[in-house]
Every structure is written in structure tokens, then in C-alpha cells.
Amino acid sequence: MIDKSSPLPIYYQIEEQLKRQIENGELKPNDSLPSEREFAERFEISRMTVRQAINNLVNDGYLYRQKGRGTFVSEKKLEQQLVGLTSFTEDMKARGMVPSSKLLSFEIIAASEKIAEQLHISLHAPVYEIKRIRLADDVPMALESVYVSANLVKGLTESIVNDSLYRYIEEELGLKIGEANQTLESILASETEVKHLRISSYSPVLLIQRNTYLQDGTPLEVVKSSYRADRYKFTINMTRS
Ligand code: 16G
Numbered sequence: 001m002i003d004k005s006s007p008l009p010i011y012y013q014i015e016e017q018l019k020r021q022i023e024n025g026e027l028k029p030n031d032s033l034p035s036e037r038e039f040a041e042r043f044e045i046s047r048m049t050v051r052q053a054i055n056n057l058v059n060d061g062y063l064y065r066q067k068g069r070g071t072f073v074s075e076k077k078l079e080q081q082l083v084g085l086t087s088f089t090e091d092m093k094a095r096g097m098v099p100s101s102k103l104l105s106f107e108i109i110a111a112s113e114k115i116a117e118q119l120h121i122s123l124h125a126p127v128y129e130i131k132r133i134r135l136a137d138d139v140p141m142a143l144e145s146v147y148v149s150a151n152l153v154k155g156l157t158e159s160i161v162n163d164s165l166y167r168y169i170e171e172e173l174g175l176k177i178g179e180a181n182q183t184l185e186s187i188l189a190s191e192t193e194v195k196h197l198r199i200s201s202y203s204p205v206l207l208i209q210r211n212t213y214l215q216d217g218t219p220l221e222v223v224k225s226s227y228r229a230d231r232y233k234f235t236i237n238m239t240r241s
Helices: 012-022 038-043 045-057 088-094 113-119 158-162 165-172 191-197
Strands: 063-065 070-073 080-083 098-112 126-136 139-149 179-190 204-216 219-228 232-235
Touching: 012 038, 012 045, 012 204, 038 113, 045 063, 080 139, 088 098, 088 165, 098 158, 113 139, 113 219, 139 191, 191 219
Parallel strands: 080 232
Antiparallel strands: 063 070, 098 126, 126 139, 139 219, 179 204, 204 219
8 A cells, every 4th residue: 555656755654554553453562564575575665665664663662673583563652640749760660660761961050040930949059950861671761851959959969860869859868749730742852852762853752841849838840851752641530520
């Protein structure tokens, strides 16, 4: 079902067709795909074109490759319930995955007007800026920038943020995390996100912005996270009053 007269590139048509088959269950997780050669013969196109389509689907998380065995359909997206106020480490452990982080930057900076206002601290007060890639079973899931007041979250180190920020805040500092406001929107991945999340250019990502407060109302953190839209699905339960 390839339309060679269409203005849509052939690799793109193959990608869309395979995505549809994955979404409607015709292709199931861990099903193996025909080889590049078989694909090329079936559609009468070059192997290069097939490879491009498959590469894009591998990058987008729809397919995965196994050396010497072939290409397979990936597991479904991670479904994340938007209910409790949890950390990335807790979320991944709860689903039996191994969380890890790749620290991109860890610095004390002077609070900008916007950050100072949100953290209720003075302009230029010291703030930790922590940029991390969050991974689950070694797959990059989100790119996250966290801002916390250095006078509130004292003694942060690189090894702490390579582990769990919430664990340190609660267990080591004894601070009580209370609630958070969060927004979720779809945006086009920036170049940085494309690079670190290993997604293709022009992919959408889910931008989540969170403002977290301690139980006494003190602002704790300002967070901006970009989640891979190809690996994540957020669900909400609603009750009609
Ligand atoms: C989550 C939170 C983030 C928090 C982090 C702590 C979202 C959108 N963000 O990524 O606000 O700072 O967890 O994680 O859920 P950690 O305890 O694993 O370091």
C-alpha cells in the first residue's frame, strides 16, 4: 500500500503504515518484522528507504533491534496515572523498572525574577539548577530542569541528584512535601531534547511544569520536564459530582 505518486516520501508512508498496524494491534509487542530485503522486495523500493523508515521507528520507540535477530515491535507506552505526588524514582520502581539519571548540569545560580517569584525568595538569591536526563531501564524518558532554593534544600551534591532528590529532601532533610500544581502541554522537541531523548527531529514532547510546596506552604521546587510523547501516556480518573 505504497503510493509512489504521492508527495509524501515513501519512508514516511511505510512508517505511518507500520505505526497504524502497531496501534490497531495487528502488530503486537515483540512481534518480529520482515527483513529489510523482504520489505524492499514486497514494496519494490530500495533497502535504503526501508532502512530509513525502520530507523525512524526505532528512534521513536515503536520498534527495537536485536543484534543478529532482527527488528521487533516495542512494548506499549508507559501509562502514568496523574494522582499522587510522586517522584520519577518512585514511579519507575513502582512499575519494576530501574530508574537512573544522567546529570547534564548541576550549578548554583542567582535566581532570575521568574524563579525568585515562584520560590518566594529574593532576586539573585542562590538557587540550585539541576538538569538531568531521566532514564528507565537505560532508555531516556524525560529531560528535566529543577530549581530549588539553596537555603532551603541545603547540602545537595551531584551524587544525591544522581539518585533521588525527593528521597534526600524527605529522609535526610526531614522536609515534608505537601502538594504540587502541574500543567501538561504538547510542544515540538527542541534540538537539545532531540539529542538527549534520542528522538527524531520535529517529534512532539510532553512538557510538564510542576510547582511543588512543602506542607507548610513554602515553595519547594520549580520543575520543567519534557517527556517522550512516544513512550508516555498520562491518565486521569475523574468523578462526576
Ligand atoms: C519527578 C517530578 C519532579 C521531581 C522529581 C524528583 C514530574 C513532572 N516531575 O520527575 O518534580 O523533582 O520527580 O525525582 O513528575 P527524584 O526523587 O527521582 O530525583
